[in-house]
Amino acid sequence: MxxxxxxxxxxxxxxxxxxxxxxxxxxxxxxxxxxxxxxxxxxxxxxxxxxxxxxxxxxxxxxxxxxxxxxxxxxxxxxxxxTTLPRFGASVPIDTGRMQVRRRISATYKDIPGGQVLGPTYDYTHRLLDFGLMDDEAERCQAVSAPAEVDAAMPRVTDLLGRDGLIEEETAEPDETPIADLTRDPLTFPAERPLRLQNLARGDEGFLLGLGYSTQRGYGRNHPFVGEIRLGEVAVEFVPEELGFPIELGEITVTECQMVNQFKGSKTKPAQFTRGYGLTFGHCERKAMSMALVDRALRCRELDEDATAPAQDEEFVMMHSDNVEASGFVQHLKLPHYVDFQAELVMVRSMRAAAGAKEAAE
Amino acid sequence: MAGQEHSEETAARRRWMSVLAGAPAAEVEAAWEGLPARPERQFLRAPETGMVMVRGRAGGTGRRFNLGEMTVTRCAVRLDDGTVGYGYVAGRSPRHAELAATFDALMLRRDEAAAAAVDALARARKARRSATAAKTASTKVDFFTVVRGEN
Structure with a gap:
């Protein structure tokens, strides 16, 4: 202490x-x-x-x-x-199906309605340092504009799979169902998926990347495919009390990752792919993918899988994912612990003295 | 229950409020400066910055969850004739919220100059989106799967 x-x-x-x-x-x-x-x-x-x-x-x-x-x-x-700002309320859930897409790829289908659109990505760069950037006066190249625009709204790849019943359905609950909010109430376990997703969305990218990677290496394997990653702008709607109808506050950029995972079936239900979901503000693709992997791993209980790996342990994951909390507790070790340490010092000295006395007696 | 006319009015209002909130603050300011007459107005609620919790849905269509908050500034104004306008805009610009609220009131009053200004803002937004969509389209790909090994 x-x-x-x-x-x-x-x-x-x-x-x-x-x-x-x-x-x-x-x-x-x-x-x-x-x-x-x-x-x-x-x-x-x-x-x-x-x-x-x-x-x-x-x-x-x-x-x-x-x-x-x-x-x-x-x-x-x-x-x-x-913490210094009041909260006016919560938005209408954003509709990523109506996103103005700037990037959209699928690793499960080559041909998808709307097409595969690379957008701005480092994926196919050579990772060679560009010494041209050393010159901060140089002209930079401009993006190319195609004569035809991309489709205004593109269907989600998982919705295409869903049409044939090949993937588990994501069903909305009634609107009056309260939604857990970890900024208002402390975490409790077992945690429902909405609370887990909120925790993962704000969780540390490095921590989730490591956990996601561990599932790929066999610690809670669930054989993931990137069903779809999309990046773009979505409108955020809010219902002000004084108006009583939803209005747009503006647009935000989000990245969404739909992970399609190994199937699940039973005697009564035909086999279906399962889902993992990732959603972030801005362009955080690695984070959205890691989130989707960990979301899927944490669903082990509802999918009747054995929870044997760290990524499947919701208490372990959720209690350690927040880098502000983690950094605070690790860094508090720099604060004065003089009294504690004095007590330990006395203890070590007395143990050494006792051992010395025993040796002298023998 | 609201009649058909009412819901059409609401749809029109939602549209202009969306345009005003989505336009860059500087464009709204320029639109304001461009009005032939700028009406007197009082704050019913002075601009106030707060947050709205943005929600998502698991898998895009499933259970709702809290993604994170965004900053929002709101304002309510009353024109001389009593018309009340509201502004709710993403970000922390008090001026943007104030002007959005004022334009909202003018639009409710069916002010023609305000309507023309909002139309211009909507066209600018459309042009911005088109430019983005055209750049995006230049990166559309066709992947060819390459056969590995024999057969």
């Missing part, structure tokens, strides 16, 4: 000044603007919004600047800021 200490105010103040000074770095180099971070480090902004659990590009960019690019620190800043 750590203890309260007094003093050190001047050193703390000066440390704040020192880090501000270091954040700014060499004064001969122009300072980064929030707009530059938003525009040119957009994927970092996306991650901070997703795990910070607050969609606001400029605030996320500000957090990244303030944290000197330490994304977990930036996520912490955004989480802290959100």
């Amino acid at each position: 750590y203890v309260a200490v007094k003093g050190g105010e001047k050193a703390i103040l000066n440390s704040h000044r020192l880090i501000e000074d270091e954040r700014r770095g060499d004064r001969g180099i122009p300072e980064l603007s929030i707009a530059q971070i938003d525009e040119q480090l957009g994927l970092a902004v996306d991650r901070v919004m997703t795990e910070g659990s607050l969609y606001d590009r400029r605030l996320a960019a500000l957090a990244i600047k303030q944290a000197q690019g330490d994304l977990i620190e930036a996520i912490f800043l955004l989480r802290a800021y959100r």
Whole structure:
């Protein structure tokens, strides 16, 4: 346990000044603007919004600047800021089927209505450092515009499978069913899928990536296929009390991953593929895929599978997925533990003394 | 129950509120500046920034869950003749919410200049979407599956 200490105010103040000074770095180099971070480090902004659990590009960019690019620190800043704002309510669930798609791929079907659209991706790049980017005055290439636009709305690949009953159906519950919210109530177990999905959506990308990978390597294997990944803009609708009908607040960018997994059937039910689902703010594809893998692994109880692997243990996953909590507890070890340590020191000394006395007696 | 006329009115209002909320704040400001006359108005509710919890559905169609929050700014204004307009816009711009609310009131009053301005904003949005969709379309692919080994 750590203890309260007094003093050190001047050193703390000066440390704040020192880090501000270091954040700014060499004064001969122009300072980064929030707009530059938003525009040119957009994927970092996306991650901070997703795990910070607050969609606001400029605030996320500000957090990244303030944290000197330490994304977990930036996520912490955004989480802290959100506690200062009132909540007006909850949105109508977003409809990813009506997304204005900027990227949409499927690893299960080659030909899908609307087509496979690569969009902006590093997937097929060679991962060679581009020394052309060293020159910050150089002209950058412009995107190509095709004469015909992509389809306005593309059907979900899983809906195509669903038409033939080949994949388990996702059915909505009645609208009045309350939805668990981990920002209002502490986690309790067993957790229902909506609570798990909220936890995974804001969970640490690295942690979920590792867990997702572990399922592929055999720790809770469920043989996944990417049914579909889509990226694009969806409208967010909200029903203000004073109006009583839904209005659009604007559009947000989201990434959705539909993982199609090994089948499940019984004597009464023909075999069907099962689902894992991932959804994030912005363009966070690795995260959406990892989330979908872990979502599927955590469904082991409802699918009557043996829970033997870490990724299938919901308490283990959900209690350790949050990087703000994890970072807080790990980093609290830096706080003064002088009293605790003194007690341990006394203990070790007495054990050594006892052992020494025994040896001398023999 | 609302009659057919009422629901049509609501649909029209939802459309213009969507356009006003979805337009960049600077475009709404320019639309405001472009009005031949800018009406006096009072705040019924001064601009206030808060959050809305964005919900998703498992698998896109299934059970609802809380994805995360977004910042939203809202405002309510009253024109001299008592018409009340509301603005709810994503983000933290008080001015955007104020102007969205004012345009909402003008549209309810069937103001022609406001209607033309909203139309222009809608056209700009359509053009932005088309430009994006055309860039996206240039990355549409046909994968050929390559036969591996014999047969």
